[in-house]
Amino acid sequence: MAxxxxxxxxxxxxxxxxxxxxxxxxxxxxxxxxxxxxxxxSHQLASAAVATPAQVRRDLMMIGFTGSPRKGYAVDELIAxxxxxxxxxxxxxVALVGVGNLGRAxxxxxxxxxxxxxxxxxxxxxxxxxxxxxxxxxxxPFEQAEEVLGREGIRAAVIAVPAAEAQRVADRLALAGVRSxxxxxxxxxxxxxxxxxxxxxxxxxxxxxxxxxxxxxxx
Amino acid sequence: MAxxxxxxxxxxxxxxxxxxxxxxxxxxxxxxxxxxxxxxxSHQLASAAVATPAQVRRDLMMIGFTGSPRKGYAVDELIAxxxxxxxxxxxxxVALVGVGNLGRAxxxxxxxxxxxxxxxxxxxxxxxxxxxxxxxxxxxPFEQAEEVLGREGIRAAVIAVPAAEAQRVADRLALAGVRSxxxxxxxxxxxxxxxxxxxxxxxxxxxxxxxxxxxxxxx
DNA sequence: GCCTGTGAAGCTATTCACAGCT
DNA sequence: AGCTGTGAATAGCTTCACAGGC
Numbered sequence: 001m002a003x004x005x006x007x008x009x010x011x012x013x014x015x016x017x018x019x020x021x022x023x024x025x026x027x028x029x030x031x032x033x034x035x036x037x038x039x040x041x042s043h044q045l046a047s048a049a050v051a052t053p054a055q056v057r058r059d060l061m062m063i064g065f066t067g068s069p070r071k072g073y074a075v076d077e078l079i080a081x082x083x084x085x086x087x088x089x090x091x092x093x094v095a096l097v098g099v100g101n102l103g104r105a106x107x108x109x110x111x112x113x114x115x116x117x118x119x120x121x122x123x124x125x126x127x128x129x130x131x132x133x134x135x136x137x138x139x140x141p142f143e144q145a146e147e148v149l150g151r152e153g154i155r156a157a158v159i160a161v162p163a164a165e166a167q168r169v170a171d172r173l174a175l176a177g178v179r180s181x182x183x184x185x186x187x188x189x190x191x192x193x194x195x196x197x198x199x200x201x202x203x204x205x206x207x208x209x210x211x212x213x214x215x216x217x218x219x
Numbered sequence: 220m221a222x223x224x225x226x227x228x229x230x231x232x233x234x235x236x237x238x239x240x241x242x243x244x245x246x247x248x249x250x251x252x253x254x255x256x257x258x259x260x261s262h263q264l265a266s267a268a269v270a271t272p273a274q275v276r277r278d279l280m281m282i283g284f285t286g287s288p289r290k291g292y293a294v295d296e297l298i299a300x301x302x303x304x305x306x307x308x309x310x311x312x313v314a315l316v317g318v319g320n321l322g323r324a325x326x327x328x329x330x331x332x333x334x335x336x337x338x339x340x341x342x343x344x345x346x347x348x349x350x351x352x353x354x355x356x357x358x359x360p361f362e363q364a365e366e367v368l369g370r371e372g373i374r375a376a377v378i379a380v381p382a383a384e385a386q387r388v389a390d391r392l393a394l395a396g397v398r399s400x401x402x403x404x405x406x407x408x409x410x411x412x413x414x415x416x417x418x419x420x421x422x423x424x425x426x427x428x429x430x431x432x433x434x435x436x437x438x
Numbered sequence: 439g440c441c442t443g444t445g446a447a448g449c450t451a452t453t454c455a456c457a458g459c460t
Numbered sequence: 461a462g463c464t465g466t467g468a469a470t471a472g473c474t475t476c477a478c479a480g481g482c
Contacts, residue, residue, distance in 0.1 A: 050409060058465090102324050179431070208242065209377075260442090289441070
């Protein structure tokens with residue numbers, strides 16, 4: 001009865017930045033592996049990821065993966081190790097809320113990438129959109145959210161509704177058991193502690209980019 | 220001949236996080252102002268922005284804006300102050316590269332928001348897309364990038380091309396004078412120092428969200 | 439009493455730098 | 461000779477906490 005799942009427990013919390021970079025490393029490594037690369041040095045992976053070698057080594061240390069001084073890291077083993085952290089062997093079910101222009105583009109974007117994540121349901125307030133299948137994902141009226149989320153065991157959602165509705169949607173999803181959100185609406189969400197939100201605030205991002213475009217001073 | 224542009228120089232560099240929050244504050248304040256609010260306390264703005272009051276005060280300190288202990292901050296003056304920092308009175312011209320599903324959704328998203336930023340040109344490799352007008356933005360063949368970017372004085376661009384093309388596109392834009400990038404392609408870009416890149420990496424974001432959806436342990 | 443402005447402290451991610459290994 | 465693994469140092473954003481003001 002000691003530990004039924006002795007997978008790999010890296011005692012400490014992994015910082016969110018590291019999680020993000022691990023996702024990037026995996027993507028790069030999958031491509032390199034397909035290209036025949038078997039071993040890789042931290043400086044090579046760092047260069048591909050636009051990071052420093054020390055950063056790469058630190059990240060891998062976080063997940064308890066070790067290489068050899070002589071040959072660097074074994075690519076396929078490293079991919080497996082990252083998979084072990086990012087996707088605990090099962091694929092994650094995700095819901096999309098808001099099937100407007102942006103929502104559809106998001107669905108199209110994710111289709112046939114990341115087989116470890118699957119969009120199993122989409123919701124829209126507009127009943128005309130219900131019961132259609134978009135990019136292989138069934139659209140339900142938002143009223144059925146609780147039922148479908150529960151049935152599918154969905155704990156992650158992508159919010160692509162207008163700003164004015166985002167908080168209401170988030171509240172309802174949270175009550176239905178969703179704990180992790182990818183928020184495309186340009187508002188910050190108030191959520192119960194323990195929930196995770198990743199804001200993809202395109203408005204803010206464009207403002208930042210516009211700001212730095214004007215900082216053409218000496219550098 | 221002392222200082223022809225005595226605008227407002229807050230000696231130190233403003234951190235990118237602060238720039239992002241200023242953008243958010245402005246959006247919130249515009250709405251509050253439209254709703255008739257004239258004064259606001261740091262804790263009120265903080266609550267709307269899901270931040271701490273100290274954070275708000277520090278951010279405003281960064282741009283040299285001061286309130287009064289009694290009444291807090293004057294909403295409209297604060298909006299003007301943020302505008303002074305984020306948009307130096309002129310509107311910023313931006314180009315979009317890649318007019319696929321995602322590119323069109325991006326254009327649609329930004330249309331009629333943020334009047335201080337304007338998409339003046341879009342580019343696509345596919346000549347069939349050229350010379351059309353999408354959401355009020357003219358599409359050019361990518362070959363004409365240098366010419367159009369130069370003519371319009373464009374220094375900021377949104378990259379929405381497939382991963383495999385993003386670096387080539389970025390290189391060419393950088394050579395044509397673009398210094399600030401909003402990158403939707405799921406790769407990190409290598410750019411000359413001094414250039415600014417904001418990565419909107421949707422793949423990484425979804426992986427992060429999926430990861431934390433599974434961390435349903437005690438919190 | 440309750441707010442702002444801010445020096446100082448705290449925190450956490452990143453980078454350094456070097457011992458150890460092959 | 462050149463790489464990994466990692467304690468220690470660094471850096472920079474955030475939070476604390478309190479003086480000052482109304």
